[in-house]
Amino acid sequence: MQETALTGLDAWLDTALAELSGFRSEDRPGWTREVFSEPYRASRAWTAARMRGAGLQVHQDAAGNLVGRLPGTNPAAPPLVTGSHTDTVDGGGRYDGVVGVLGALAAVQVLAERGIRLQRDLLVVDFLGEESNPFGLSCLGSRALAGELTAADLARTDYRGRTLAAAYEDFGLDPAALLAAAPWTGTRRPHAYVELHIEQGPVLEERGTPIGIVTAITGIERLVASFTGSPDHAGTRPMDDRRDAMVAAAEAVLAVRAEGCGAPEHGVATVTRLENASPAPNVVPSLVRLYGEVRSVDETWLAGTRARLAGEIAARAAGFVVEADLRWSTDNQVVRAAAGVQDLAAQAADVAGIEWAPIPSGATHDAVHMARLAPMGMIFVPSAGGRSHCPEEFTPTARITTGVNVLAETLLRLDTHEFAQ
Numbered sequence: 001m002q003e004t005a006l007t008g009l010d011a012w013l014d015t016a017l018a019e020l021s022g023f024r025s026e027d028r029p030g031w032t033r034e035v036f037s038e039p040y041r042a043s044r045a046w047t048a049a050r051m052r053g054a055g056l057q058v059h060q061d062a063a064g065n066l067v068g069r070l071p072g073t074n075p076a077a078p079p080l081v082t083g084s085h086t087d088t089v090d091g092g093g094r095y096d097g098v099v100g101v102l103g104a105l106a107a108v109q110v111l112a113e114r115g116i117r118l119q120r121d122l123l124v125v126d127f128l129g130e131e132s133n134p135f136g137l138s139c140l141g142s143r144a145l146a147g148e149l150t151a152a153d154l155a156r157t158d159y160r161g162r163t164l165a166a167a168y169e170d171f172g173l174d175p176a177a178l179l180a181a182a183p184w185t186g187t188r189r190p191h192a193y194v195e196l197h198i199e200q201g202p203v204l205e206e207r208g209t210p211i212g213i214v215t216a217i218t219g220i221e222r223l224v225a226s227f228t229g230s231p232d233h234a235g236t237r238p239m240d241d242r243r244d245a246m247v248a249a250a251e252a253v254l255a256v257r258a259e260g261c262g263a264p265e266h267g268v269a270t271v272t273r274l275e276n277a278s279p280a281p282n283v284v285p286s287l288v289r290l291y292g293e294v295r296s297v298d299e300t301w302l303a304g305t306r307a308r309l310a311g312e313i314a315a316r317a318a319g320f321v322v323e324a325d326l327r328w329s330t331d332n333q334v335v336r337a338a339a340g341v342q343d344l345a346a347q348a349a350d351v352a353g354i355e356w357a358p359i360p361s362g363a364t365h366d367a368v369h370m371a372r373l374a375p376m377g378m379i380f381v382p383s384a385g386g387r388s389h390c391p392e393e394f395t396p397t398a399r400i401t402t403g404v405n406v407l408a409e410t411l412l413r414l415d416t417h418e419f420a421q
């Protein structure tokens, strides 16, 4: 497991990363490969071929996940699962998700080179559509595996009015079969799930730590706030006699920021959008809508965010005689990585003399849904400059290889590990 001894693997990863990034929408910025798009469809044939090249038996399941199976010596035992996704955000990069799929195939090669055959089946999964899409739903494939995709989800529409069900059908999948089969629930639960991923933030690089072992994946509370004031002539209404909804919304932007700054542990709070209902350039804004989100791995703090922000935003709005109406929704609960998987990943890094650090994930992943089925863990490698979801997203291949080796060793340990019930 020496970082320097695997130049062959570096070359394989380099080539594979370059080839996969070639499947992209030419008319979009960066490396855009959105779920259900033609480049995505074409790329999955390439990914399936790469899975076969690594010695896996490949099929696409009812949920559209590409699954490569490496048979173990005891096929009756619950399988180990690893993988990630190969779709991207619009204008995205080459590493988010891709590192977890290609890295898993590289880990299969590491095990083969060491002459190791696992007792359990190892399933390498390229989950369908992990990124958010025009239907407003992320993690399509892992959600379906966990039995969390619903008929109401399939009725969601994109901006052109096309349903998610129609998108599945156009992609060659049967929505009815998809809902009927949550193939990994019940008795088919995996033994464990571990996912290799880029950090997508700056912490590991800034600390000079090559491996992050994820402790928890962030919870997300989403906010839509409406501010109602009074539409008046912007030229004649005196400043001290206005009910300006935009000013109240601006105060709310600052309140949301202050909430994030006051978080005890990896808390962030962001206003992503403001809308003025009127396009008029000379009318005091009377209806402004604000969209925001608050994230943290601290459940207690996150649970209190609604009440704290409701009080603060209403008080600030009242100072401008504006009414504030807040609507909240929980996008994700906090999901903790299994202590057993974290411990084995730490041992895997330790035996190789690779420095690691515990780290929370501020982004969500397929692992959130897999955690409903099996003990879950994630291994992070650094992102250059902390950049992600942009064309500049980059991780040096040697860093990925370090992650691959820790992943391979973790899988080896998970193979024989008995989790406490």
Ligand SMILES: [Zn+2]
Pocket (backbone or CB within 6 Å): 085, 096, 097, 130, 197, 365
């Ligand atoms: Zn991802």
